[in-house]
Amino acid sequence: MRILRRTAAxxxxxxxxxxxxxxxxxxxxxxxxxxxxxSSGVDTLNPFLAYFDGALDIFGQVYPSLNSLKPDGSxxxxxxxxxxxxxxxxxxxxxxxxxxxxxxxQPITAEDAAWTLNLIMTNETAATANGSxxxxxxxxxxxxxxxLVITTKExxxxxxxxxxxxxxxxxxxxxxxxxxxxxxxxxxxxFPLVGYGPWKLVTYKTEQYAKLDATKDFFxxxxxxxxxxxxQYKTTDAAVAALRSGQLDYVTSMNxxxxxxxQSEKDVKAFQTPGHxxxxxxxxxxxxxxxxxxxxxANPVLADQAVRTAIAYATDKKTLVKxxxxxxxxxxxxxxxxxxxxxxxxxxxxxxxxxxxxxxNALLDEAGYKKGKDGLRTAPKSGKKxxxxxxxxxxxxxxxxxxxxxxxxxxxxxxxxxxxxxxxTKLNDNLAKGDWDMxxxxxxxxxxxxxxxxxxxxxxxxxxxxxxGSTDAFHCxxxxxxxxxxxxxxxxPAERARIVGQMQDILYRHNQDMILYYxxxxxxxxxxxxxxxxxxxxxxxxxxxxxxxxxxYIKAAPxxxxxxxxxxxxxxxxxxxxxxxxxxxxxxxLRRRKANAGDRE
Numbered sequence: 001m002r003i004l005r006r007t008a009a010x011x012x013x014x015x016x017x018x019x020x021x022x023x024x025x026x027x028x029x030x031x032x033x034x035x036x037x038x039s040s041g042v043d044t045l046n047p048f049l050a051y052f053d054g055a056l057d058i059f060g061q062v063y064p065s066l067n068s069l070k071p072d073g074s075x076x077x078x079x080x081x082x083x084x085x086x087x088x089x090x091x092x093x094x095x096x097x098x099x100x101x102x103x104x105x106q107p108i109t110a111e112d113a114a115w116t117l118n119l120i121m122t123n124e125t126a127a128t129a130n131g132s133x134x135x136x137x138x139x140x141x142x143x144x145x146x147x148l149v150i151t152t153k154e155x156x157x158x159x160x161x162x163x164x165x166x167x168x169x170x171x172x173x174x175x176x177x178x179x180x181x182x183x184x185x186x187x188x189x190x191f192p193l194v195g196y197g198p199w200k201l202v203t204y205k206t207e208q209y210a211k212l213d214a215t216k217d218f219f220x221x222x223x224x225x226x227x228x229x230x231x232q233y234k235t236t237d238a239a240v241a242a243l244r245s246g247q248l249d250y251v252t253s254m255n256x257x258x259x260x261x262x263q264s265e266k267d268v269k270a271f272q273t274p275g276h277x278x279x280x281x282x283x284x285x286x287x288x289x290x291x292x293x294x295x296x297x298a299n300p301v302l303a304d305q306a307v308r309t310a311i312a313y314a315t316d317k318k319t320l321v322k323x324x325x326x327x328x329x330x331x332x333x334x335x336x337x338x339x340x341x342x343x344x345x346x347x348x349x350x351x352x353x354x355x356x357x358x359x360x361n362a363l364l365d366e367a368g369y370k371k372g373k374d375g376l377r378t379a380p381k382s383g384k385k386x387x388x389x390x391x392x393x394x395x396x397x398x399x400x401x402x403x404x405x406x407x408x409x410x411x412x413x414x415x416x417x418x419x420x421x422x423x424x425t426k427l428n429d430n431l432a433k434g435d436w437d438m439x440x441x442x443x444x445x446x447x448x449x450x451x452x453x454x455x456x457x458x459x460x461x462x463x464x465x466x467x468x469g470s471t472d473a474f475h476c477x478x479x480x481x482x483x484x485x486x487x488x489x490x491x492x493p494a495e496r497a498r499i500v501g502q503m504q505d506i507l508y509r510h511n512q513d514m515i516l517y518y519x520x521x522x523x524x525x526x527x528x529x530x531x532x533x534x535x536x537x538x539x540x541x542x543x544x545x546x547x548x549x550x551x552x553y554i555k556a557a558p559x560x561x562x563x564x565x566x567x568x569x570x571x572x573x574x575x576x577x578x579x580x581x582x583x584x585x586x587x588x589x590l591r592r593r594k595a596n597a598g599d600r601e
Contacts, residue, residue: 031558033225033530035250036239037210037232041424045188045204047169048119048126051470053444058210058230060165060550062195066094066113066148067160068220071536071545073340073447075160078220079113079170080148089155089491090138094148100219102172104194110142113163115173117150124468125183132454132470133162136488155489157496161448165550171195198554199228207232224532224557235395240524243268249530249556252523255398256326259522267528272543274339275518277444278332279398281315281390281406283308283512287434287474289464296434299388301379306367307386308511312353313360314409321517324401328522332515334504335456336449339518339546342497343449345504353508360413369414377414387416389437391430394421399440402516432462432469441472441513450488453503456513457481473512480506523547532557 040052047059068078080094100108117140119126120133127134139151150159162168175194179186192202192213198220199212210230214223231248233239240258242248244265254262254270262270284298285308301307317331330338333352334345346352368380377386390406392399400421407417417438422430430436445452454460458476462469483503490496507513520543525533533556536545 030226031224032227032229033223033250033533033553033556034229034231034248035553036236036242036248036252037230039233039236039239039253041207041232042204042210045193045201046183046186047129047171047188048183049128051129054230054232056166057549058201058204058212059169060197061199061212061228061553062193062197062201063169063171064100064108064196065165065167065169066163068550069164069166069447069548071548073546075164078165079108083160085159090152092150092152092159094150096146096148097219098146100196102175102194102196103192103200103215104172104175106172106174107145108170108172108196109145110148111145112173113148113170114140114142115177116168116170117163119176119180120168123180123183124463126180128468128470130168131468132457132460133168133451135459136485154485155491157488157491158448158450161446161450164446165548166446167451198223198550218554221554223554228553243524243526246526246529248526250523250525250533252521254522254524256324256328256522259328259524260326262524265524267526268524269527269534270522270524271534271538272328273521273523273545273547274543275329275337275520276339276446276546277442278335278337278515278518279402279440279442280332280516281402281514282431282436282439282441282473283311283514284434284436284438284474285510285512288461288476290459290461291464293464295462296436298434299386299437300382301369301386302388302437304367305510306363307369308514309353310360310363310413311410311415312511312514313356313363314413314415315406315514315516316355316409317516318355320402320405323405324398325517325519329517329519332517333508335507335513335515336452336500336504337445337518340445340447340449342493343500345501347505347508353511357409357412364413371414375411375414376416385416386414387418389418389420391420391422391427391436391439393427393440394423396440402440431472432466434474443472449500450484453484453487453500456503456507457484475507475510475512477506477510521547527559529559530556531559 038053038057040054042055043052044050044055047063050056064079066078066080067075070076079096081097083092083094085092096110096113102108117134117137120130121137136152136154136156137150138153141149143149163170172194192200198215198218200215201210202213203211209232212228214226216222236254236258239248239251240254243251259270262268283302284296286294286298286303287296288294321327321329321331336343338344364377369377369386371377378384379386390403392403403419407419410417427439431439443452455470455472456475458481460469460471461474461476480503483499487496487499490499533552534544534547535552538544
């Protein structure tokens with residue numbers, strides 16, 4: 001899941017004064033780019049298991065992938081200099097760049113890529129994070145040191161997005177083949193990590209920071225800073241304070257209040273990027289394993305479509321955008337965020353489920369949920385009052401605001417809501433076990449929607465022993481799964497968009513992922529310490545292009561007294577070919593990635 005699951009922090013921590021975390025000392029004369037780690041944090045440094053955006057961002061910097069991305073979302077070379085596909089679209093041949101070496105001096109060959117992909121295809125544990133991306137693979141082989149051939153069972157239109165800096169990283173076979181027997185427990189924490197990318201991970205301190213050193217001979221361009229320091233903060237307030245004091249150069253995933261306050265800050269440029277993720281309420285309609293074994297403790301009334309639809313009618317998304325986002329976003333409709341316009345979807349005329357308390361009450365009346373004198377409804381079968389649990393992130397002010405509104409709206413239709421604040425670990429444990437009624441959630445995606453769509457398929461539910469699951473709402477629908485395979489095989493963009501629209505229609509009607517809103521990415525960079533960190537020009541609404549950290553961290557340079565930083569004006573300094581930085585995508589897949597406070601759990 002690239003669900004960006006966020007780090008746990010108590011609400012009380014929000015009131016604490018800013019205290020700088022310990023950071024590693026740099027050698028005299030060295031330069032360090034200091035950025036806030038994605039607020040999801042790092043769940044594990046094992047790339048076969050990791051879901052959190054903080055981990056995925058690090059993997060994109062220290063491990064190679066077959067392809068990278070351009071600002072418009074199209075694929076561009078990385079390990080693969082070029083690629084071709086057969087006439088029947090079942091065979092893809094990638095020519096691997098010659099002469100590259102892992103950081104320990106061993107050559108990088110097509111065999112590393114073949115071994116990585118084959119492990120995910122054949123090992124349930126290795127498939128934990130990204131198994132859905134290779135489900136259609138029939139065979140992967142290195143025909144020589146510089147040629148990788150992937151054969152698919154059916155044509156697969158998203159092949160160039162399977163391995164990018166935000167999806168499947170290629171790892172060194174000679175390191176990882178020693179750990180396949182105990183992959184589930186392998187921490188991958190012997191530093192420096194053996195990899196190849198623009199940076200090398202030399203230190204990681206849990207819930208503190210990750211220190212990376214520049215790869216001086218990186219073939220796509222040497223970073224201009226000697227070091228990259230990703231520092232983790234318990235709250236975004238603390239990260240913003242560090243930016244203001246000059247202890248950080250760049251902060252992402254801010255809330256709207258912090259963003260607006262920074263717009264007038266000296267030597268700081270606050271900017272918006274398109275909404276690449278959504279915030280939602282997951283509704284547990286009945287958790288089951290892949291073998292259809294019921295699990296969890298969901299309230300059985302949520303299996304009733306009428307109840308879930310009534311909840312949707314009783315949720316005022318426009319108010320949430322106004323009150324929670326300060327209008328820096330848009331109400332949620334389709335499952336895929338609007339940043340990628342090719343997948344935009346809206347319901348047919350007259351079929352939108354908009355805020356309407358009268359209609360919500362009428363639906364429940366017709367379904368037999370009678371109101372008592374206390375205003376609460378009872379279930380027709382059990383006679384129990386309707387009381388639903390809503391799990392929220394204890395460190396998220398946004399979750400707290402949203403849940404307060406939702407509690408009031410649902411009470412207006414006769415449903416009591418018990419708000420349950422949890423830290424990240426507990427909330428995600430509950431999710432995997434199905435021990436919940438409703439949960440706050442957020443996900444982000446990149447230009448290819450397959451990963452995000454894939455987490456709603458039946459096969460992403462867990463095994464009977466609770467392992468290998470990557471679902472977020474235990475959604476399972478045979479027609480949806482059929483369309484999922486069809487969209488992968490559709491090479492015509494218009495046809496694929498049509499099928500993806502049908503899939504979004506199913507999800508909208510089933511209402512197990514109630515998309516509340518798409519929030520703009522909010523970030524800020526210091527203009528007196530760094531140039532070239534952010535690229536592109538703002539549109540008429542003041543929104544910058546999507547930002548891709550892989551390229552911009554490479555091109556970021558220390559500011560000098562003579563340097564003119566366009567970041568202090570309406571335009572931010574350009575990076576490689578105008579490429580931008582992923583501040584908030586995370587999964588994108590870009591990862592099916594769960595977000596931090598702004599992304600998935």
